[in-house]
Amino acid sequence: MKAITAKEVEQLVQNQENIRILDVREVEEVKTGKIANALNIPLPLLEFRMQELDKAKNYIVVCRSGGRSGMAARFLEQQGYSVTNMTGGMMEWKGETV
Template identity: 55%
Template sequence: MKEITAKELEQKLTAGEKLNIIDVREDVEVATGIIPGAKHISLGQIPDRLAELDKNEHYYMVCRSGGRSGNACQFLIQNGYNVTNMIGGMLDWEGEME
């Protein structure tokens, strides 16, 4: 599984790269802040919402600490998606939030 640190992802965002970020945390967690431009699909909803994801795109998966996003990555990889896990999750995120 491909991995990226929170700092590396923040640098890509700051550089203006077009990123597809999926936050798999629960609603109550996302209410405390989300990476600007990230799409919220809680982990349990991913199997039902695969149609929203394009297999030709690359996705960065985010959760609180990197565990659930790692599980999401494994599921998506098995289904033919190109994904990278943000290790350390939002606990390591120091960038802007909305």
């Protein structure tokens, strides 16, 4: 499974790279702030909503600390999606949130 640091993701966002972020935290957690344009699909719902994702695109998967996003990334990879786990999660994120 591919991994990327929060700092590397922050650089991509600052450079306005065309990246897709999938936030698998619970709705209540996301209310405390999320990375701009991140798509929120809580981990328990991922199996039922993964058709909302495009298999032709790469997604950076994010959660609070990197554990749930790691599980989500492994699951999506097995389903044929191109994903990268953001290690350290939002606890390591220093960039802007919305």
